[in-house]
Amino acid sequence: MIERCWTRFLFEAIRRMEAQTTYPPVAAASPQGPPQPPSLEHLVIQAELGQDEMVRTGIAALHPADTAELLNVLEEPEVKFKVFGFLAAPQAAEVLSLVSAHTQDDLVERLSDDGLGDLIEYLDSDDATDLLASLSARRAKAVLDEVPQDLSDEVTQLLRYPEDTAGGIMQVEYMAVSQGTRIDQATEMIRSRSDEIPDIHSVFIVNNTNRLVGVLPLRKFILARPADLVETVMDQQVISVRADLDQEQVAQMFKKYDLISLPVVDSEGCLLGRITVDDVVDVMEEEATEDIYKLAGLDEEEEVLDSPWQSIRLRLPWLALNLITTTLSALVIAFFEGTIQQIAIAAAFMTIVAAQGGNAGVQTLTVIVRGIALGEVPLTQTKRVLVKELTIALGNGLALGAAAGVVAYLWKGDATLGIVLALALLANLIIAAFVGSVVPLTLRRVGVDPAVASNVFVTACTDIFGFLSFLGILTLFLQFI
């Protein structure tokens, strides 16, 4: 109870701060108009204090996306489930498709197969498929037994496509008419199916073998005459994708061609489904997060509000890998123990070489991984990128090597140390550019995500080579000069 009061006090204090920040509170979305829904913070407090009736009334006025956010923020799975229980089935279904993976697990494991089946009937086929794909095979089968046969068939069909392909993110709710249809007939069909497919942006036109032959944006329905045939007013230059195209490339196409919806076809050009921009927006964020995470040595499944134990489980393997690579670089240093005994300050300078190489290598890696992800590095430009990075390493290496060498000389009054530092730094920057560019470019060529060449790997290389080059060159100088 003391904990709760403290939390309450914290919330109040933060709410007052928030009034001065630019973080958009839920209510700021529409500056005028209908009465404002309650704030998220109030609902969290009410839910945690068990003020059920106030929560029930409060969430009735919320957008499903806001209700999903409320459930994500609540800590106790039991409280989440209770609040979720206040929703009518159609809202509950939508909210279930919007919550984080973590919250979805909490809710789904508390729902009966029957109850989950009922909710799935309200979902679009792509959301239903995503939800079922996140269940165990056994649970998915049990839930599918509870839904009507046609939906079950649709979902089973969609589940066959790999999750990260066009087929894996498409939905089968779309509007298609044959090319000989008149505008007024097509309009009537849209009208009759408007409940089933609420977010139509364009109508696909197919021939008698279901091949996609054109597309008609909704706007054109308003401009066309009722008696026109759709094939005379449709756009023939229709952009479509094969079901097996990677979702990252689907997202690139949406971005490049400014699309709102995109038809998905099979190898014969027959219409299978469509992808809408709202799903692609999610794909883009997912892919960006995946890249950022991989670069940092993180598992893409981690979420910022996970439990600490979950995060330890996901991060420890990467840290253990880093422990192994860093032990290798420690072995390199141990090999030169004699040199360090002779010149102890070498232990300080070698870390400068390693750190500079690490920073430069991560810069190169990041530019290239992001460039590949955004489709800005065509395969034809591989050589140009590599030459560029080596040129940069040469330029920066000369500048930084000279600076570091002069500082070392002024500090210790030892020209040898200065020269060794400058040479080792230049060499390590060139290695950094090489590792940071060749590794992701090669991974891409062999079909592996370039982001797995993470900072952990690049800095391992620059550490090992940094220590090796500085201590190695120094040892040579000591022996021969």
Next chain:
Amino acid sequence: MIERCWTRFLFEAIRRMEAQTTYPPVAAASPQGPPQPPSLEHLVIQAELGQDEMVRTGIAALHPADTAELLNVLEEPEVKFKVFGFLAAPQAAEVLSLVSAHTQDDLVERLSDDGLGDLIEYLDSDDATDLLASLSARRAKAVLDEVPQDLSDEVTQLLRYPEDTAGGIMQVEYMAVSQGTRIDQATEMIRSRSDEIPDIHSVFIVNNTNRLVGVLPLRKFILARPADLVETVMDQQVISVRADLDQEQVAQMFKKYDLISLPVVDSEGCLLGRITVDDVVDVMEEEATEDIYKLAGLDEEEEVLDSPWQSIRLRLPWLALNLITTTLSALVIAFFEGTIQQIAIAAAFMTIVAAQGGNAGVQTLTVIVRGIALGEVPLTQTKRVLVKELTIALGNGLALGAAAGVVAYLWKGDATLGIVLALALLANLIIAAFVGSVVPLTLRRVGVDPAVASNVFVTACTDIFGFLSFLGILTLFLQFI
């Protein structure tokens, strides 16, 4: 010429490889239908060999987005400009709004004020504003003098909004009708303005003082009866944003509420413009790139196909900063020179402590910066996140400290070294969690982008504290035990 032949050979080889990869060539977009446009690689070769007529014919069949990609890939500014000159004015204008910043600079500096003014007339107000904002104030003024007064006024108005706010990305081409309009009247208005506003997704409804009171998706026009008043069929729960909202938060709203277009209003709720999802897709990628770049110590302006000199200019300051911080950590090591002279192998173990802290700190920083960017860390959850990260550090620190300590003991047969390594590693992981979470959370609270707490800063802290803790604890052990 030899260089060109070599390039040609390379292109051919790569094109053959590409046939086996999943990278989508331009032509793969529509598997059947109208004749295929020429491949990008062919056009690049033709342009570089000066086969002007083939290029001119080739690009006539291209989507403007593909023409933009062609221009981005071409290396010589003069060749870019020549190919650009083959386009008719409306296409040229669209292509100019789609090319990379780098290519845009190349083209714009070769266009006359008059020529640029002519192109700008074909652009939507948001694209025209972006283009003018990228020019020098003097050039922008000269170009604005060449365009019609009403467009010049519109753009001047839009230029007043900061670039990264809702106002900075909105366009003033939208469709608004007053609440008393009938559906058939509104339809007629859409029809008459369809050339001017090609991508209408919904019509905004305003009252007699231009206050936004509702929204009517195009789909509803098809469902409504011609004599209905728009106010009786419109959605009253309209989501809108103030013009001063940050673009990152605008993008979060599009993602959260699955929007296609979003009206922008002033503090009185009066309609100013609209933002469409295709612009938000660009904002999302821009923001993700910005975060990834900042984390890696890169300037957001850098592009993967920039010239090396441009990249050196942008990366050198960050590397120089790293040189300073790493010199500080070298000073820490120098302070313990005596300890290293006594136990040279300490120089190897201290790098393990620093590297593990760096990896763990970057993990924490990345999860938090990304979580904040995606709106998954409400201000109310700050304490929870901090407690979580410290718990993770304790767990991972105990596991890794124990593992490293045992390895050190087995390797050198020295229990003291093992204990010191374990203690220092645990301490550094806790510092890493603290720095990696408190710094970005604090930056967010004071209104600074959390991503500026980059890897460079975090690893500087973990290096310095890593060396300090290991060498410090070791020195204490040596003196007192």
